[in-house]
Amino acid sequence: MLRCVGTELAPGCINVKSLTMNLKYKFKDTTLLELAMTQSGINIAHNNERLEFVGDRVLGLSVATLLYRMFPDEKEGELARRFSSLVSTDTLAAVAMKLELEKSLHHGHLTGGRKRHMIANAMEAVIGAIYFDGGFERAYEFILEIWEPLAAAEAEAPKDSKTKLQEYVQKNDNGALPIYKFSSETGPAHSPVFTATVTAMGQSANGSGTSKKAASVAAAAALFKKLAI
Numbered sequence: 613m614l615r616c617v618g619t620e621l622a623p624g625c626i627n628v629k630s631l632t633m634n635l636k637y638k639f640k641d642t643t644l645l646e647l648a649m650t651q652s653g654i655n656i657a658h659n660n661e662r663l664e665f666v667g668d669r670v671l672g673l674s675v676a677t678l679l680y681r682m683f684p685d686e687k688e689g690e691l692a693r694r695f696s697s698l699v700s701t702d703t704l705a706a707v708a709m710k711l712e713l714e715k716s717l718h719h720g721h722l723t724g725g726r727k728r729h730m731i732a733n734a735m736e737a738v739i740g741a742i743y744f745d746g747g748f749e750r751a752y753e754f755i756l757e758i759w760e761p762l763a764a765a766e767a768e769a770p771k772d773s774k775t776k777l778q779e780y781v782q783k784n785d786n787g788a789l790p791i792y793k794f795s796s797e798t799g800p801a802h803s804p805v806f807t808a809t810v811t812a813m814g815q816s817a818n819g820s821g822t823s824k825k826a827a828s829v830a831a832a833a834a835l836f837k838k839l840a841i
Contacts, residue, residue: 627715627716628642628645628646630712630715630716631645631649631712631713631716632645634711634712634713635711635738635742635754636754636757637742637746637750637754639741639742639745640745640746641744641745644663644741644744644745645738645741647659647660647663647737647741648660648663648734648737648738648740648741649713649716649717649718649734649737649738650718651717651718651719651730651733651734652802652803653719654718654719660733660734660737661733661737661802662740663736663737663738663740663741663744664733664734664736664737664740665740666740666743666744667735667736667737667738667739667740667741667743668699668736668740670739670740670743670748670751670752670755671699671736671739671755672695672699674751674752674755674756674759675695675698675699675755675759675763676691676695677752678755678756678759678760678763679691679694679695679698679763682760682763682764686769689769690769691769693769693770693771693772693775694763694766694769694770696772697766697770697772698759698762698763701728701729701732701821701822701826702728702732703762704731704732704733704735704736705728705729705731705732705735707735707758707762708731708732708734708735709731711735713731713734713735713738714727714731717730717731717734729821729822739751739754739755742754772829772832773829773830773832773833773836774790774828774829774832776832776836777790777810777812777832777833777835777836777839778790780836780839780840781812781813781839784813784839785812785813788812788813789812790810790811790812790832790835791810791811791812792808792809792810792828792831793808793809793810793811794806794807794808794809794824794827794828795807795808795809803822804822805820805821805822806820806821806822806823806824806826806827807819807820807827808820808821808824808827808828808830808831809831810828810831810832810835811835812835812839813839815835815838815839816835817831817832817834817835817838818831818834819831819832819833819834
């Protein structure tokens, strides 16, 4: 059943029944789900950014709790690496794609690198919507069902791209370190895009992201791939 919200929110139409089946969660207030599926490029006043803000925190606490319970013998640094991987844009986008959120996301331009970020943001917004609709325990249950298998799939705590690049460069270039530089941010104030350039062993690579950290990680991944071939 296709349901459209009223003119006040105007996030367009989404297939609520299909989406809730994929999420395995039935909303008491479906306007929360509709809002979670509305990107700011479509409606500057009523969009998913506030839900995304809350969902990010709910996801963070839930994943931290999950890892604390799953890996009782690991140190803080190892848990932190697992955490970073599990709440990364790549992981969020992959989960969102599996849940087919992109089919219901009401957006402006969903192309290229922005697609991954928009879908990842929508995933966090959905978590925020579930939190407001059903409370923290229900949101935690939703996260646990999806993220526990992802956490269990990593036998060892993963290393992020910056760590892998640094270790590779230090080993192969007499202890040298990669050098990062950042260009000025672009895009709208509510959704900036940062660009980073990393140089090591006579080669450079660029990366972009919605934060300087994300941009530097993307750049590190690109350079590591280039150097470690």
